[in-house]
Amino acid sequence: MLRVRFAPSPTGYLHIGSARTFIFNWMYARRHGGTLILRIDDTDVERNTEASLTSIFEGLKWVDLPWDEFYRQSERLDLHRRLANEILAKGHAYRDFTPAHAADADEDKNEGGQWLANPGMREMSAEESERRAAAGEPFVLRFRTPRGAGRVVKFHDGVYGDQDKKAEDIEDFALLRSTGMPTYHMASCADDADLKISQIIRGQDHLTNTFKHILIFEALGAEIPKFAHLPLLIAPDGSKLSKRKHGPVVSVTTYRDRGFLPHAYVNFLCLLGWSPKDNREQMTRQEIQDIFSFEGINRANAVVNFTEEDPIDPKAQWLNGQHIRTMPLTELLPYVKQSLEAAGLKAPEDAAHFGHVVDTIRARFVSLGDFAVKGLPYFGDTFPTEAASEAKLNEPGARELLRELGARLEVAQEFTEASVEAELRKLATEEAVKAGVLINGSRAALTGQAVGPSAFHLFTAIGRERSIQRLKGV
RNA sequence: GGCGCUAUCGUCUAAUGGUUAGGACAGAGCCCUCUCAAGGCUUAAAUACGGGUUCGAUCCCCGUUAGCGCUACCA
CATH class of the missing domain: 1.10.10.350 (Arc Repressor Mutant, subunit A)
Structure with a gap:
């Protein structure tokens, strides 16, 4: 049974790139008769906001592509901690008592190559680790990335093909913060395993994180899902799309407020990084669903073509016009x-x-x-x-x-x-x-x-x- | 700095070891016409650079450059 998930974190309004990730997940799930799960990844209590959550729902509702199951990570923290402790018990993780920010000086970190672990912590005896933890000393739980033995982590990406990375290039990343809250990696993998996610479709910014995730799945003894990463959506100057720098273009609601038909917007976003390869441009939601596949996904980042004067990509505007004048009248009338x-x-x-x-x-x-x-x-x-x-x-x-x-x-x-x-x-x-x-x-x-x-x-x-x-x- | 990913018209993209490198948006022009759209037609516009492999590379390999990502007790 195919199960995919869309997992936004509520730290801003629904981003155009997130919306596309959601749409691709939806298309893939529907095309293969799978289940689409909406999971709110809200483990970063500092940055989460209710307004953001509202905006995500508002955006997803407008896009008009329903999901099947819904979860919030903040309601599943026990699971995350339990699984993190399982990893610790199995010896695949260790406690790092280095005070927060002690190793924060970026200069030190980057000078002699990459940072892999804080000195002395990985090798600490189980007894000392237990004793200090029992004494109430704060620690961050780190994954014990395999060292030596030339271990290579591999996976096949549905879009980018075969990927591999030497374990020696992967740092001992955190699983649990000193507050006891799980990190993104831990929470995400624990939930993916628990929710039996079989196919992960997400942004390319997670491509290199995937090696860490595979390590976690292995330590958990969980089945490793399949992966497909999507090229990123970027600004005309090649930079990352951000609210601060680019304003309303990055928000889905901008298109809604500019009079877009939801499925014209869906059509537009699908054409950013994916192609039916037969020169078709204007397509209905159903037409896209029927032929959507990873083979059509491009590997290079796609530019959303906007200017300061006009936040709307001209092609999006054109597509909206196409849909308005050619869609069945009875479907247009309610809008x-x-x-x-x-x-x-x-x-x-x-x-x-x-x-x-x-x-x-x-x-x-x-x-x-x-x-x-x-x-x-x-x-x-x-x-x-x-x-x-x-x-x-x-x-x-x-x-x-x-x-x-x-x-x-x-x-x-x-x-x-x-x-x-x-x-x-x-x-x-x-x-x-x-x-x-x-x-x-x-x-x-x-x-x-x-x-x-x-x-x-x-x-x-x-x-x-x-x-x-x-x-x-x- | 280390590791990873990527590179085709301004933008989104197609294609193949042999093509006039195709389509779409945006631009220019023409047609249609009661105006404006729509529609039709035409036009301009690209394989980042340097090496290989090959009879032949845009495509395969290497390097360079550039961009992006990861390198957080963010996600």
Whole structure:
């Protein structure tokens, strides 16, 4: 049984890179009929915040990809400690009584190569170790990384291929802090073992940690999961994406607030570091799920293309527009309704009419927010008149002609695209003006906008009453 | 410093030991047209550098450079 997990730590809002990791885990799990576990890795009590936890849920909920099981590491500390002590009992770990920060001087550490262990601690006799611990002296529990014997730790990565590292290059990393709290490595491995995680999919920043994790799994006598690491998402200048340096781009909610369709966002993130290899770009969630595999994952970091002026990657914007104009109307409507309501507008009661309106205008929209802003004339009674639109109305004779058109439409039998067009062209011919004057004038009168859908589509979208009213009130 | 990972158009990426190195976004232009989009077409744009291996390397190997990651009692 395939089991994967997404394990964010609540130390900031849901990061775009984390969101992608979650999505890839979801795709992989769904593709193979596995179970997706959401686990909150909150062992760093100093940095955890409730706000962050809320933001993670908010982001994941919006992305609209449900998980199957949920855990919080802070509720499983007994397990972590128990397993850490098992490792100690088996002799794969030892107590390090070096005071915290004593070896912190970075200079010392880096000068003569890498730091592997604090002197004297690894070799301490069991008796002395027990005695000092019993006396209440604080210690950090360290893994006893195998030395000598040319031990090499190996694993196969689903994305990066075969990996190996000499044990002599791995330091004696901490398992338990002097506070008794487990470190990330300990908690993560203990939970992965306990929750029977069979496949770990996570960021490439954990690639070298994996050697340590394998050591822990072995010491635990647990089955070693399979691994697949994902290339990182980076800023245009090649640096790591950070809230402090790059602002809102790194947050999932930015895209939500910019009117993204959740699955357009999913589509975009999947294209960052993964490719279907058949030139497809726009894909539904289902299409991605059906073909997702590690073979399509690229090994180089991917740049999220944003600027200071615009936090949204142009390709993401384009994809959102593609989804908006091509997805089934019935699926789009609820999002538009929500967006209108958020702006204090009401969607038309008549579902068919609502669909008709949305369908006429959606081709030129790239964000859900456009429906409430550029779409205002279609859903509301008051709307601004743009300068360019005013200019159309100010063309000689334009206003008179438009009022006349309004009067004629008022008494007309029919009100369809064809009938309106016939009426308009007839008037143009009678008055010996170019139809364009009336056509562009109508758009200006009906929407206050100089640009927009074909004028004849406008009349039926705006509706008979309002159209006539707007023409006559010009 | 040590260890590890990576390197194709501005960006996301495809490809193969032999191709005019393909697609998409963004850019430029044309067409369509009642405007703006959409759509269609065209155009410009890349194999980091140096060595090998080979009849032939973008692809395989080595080195250089650069970037990133790990090197915490962060995750």
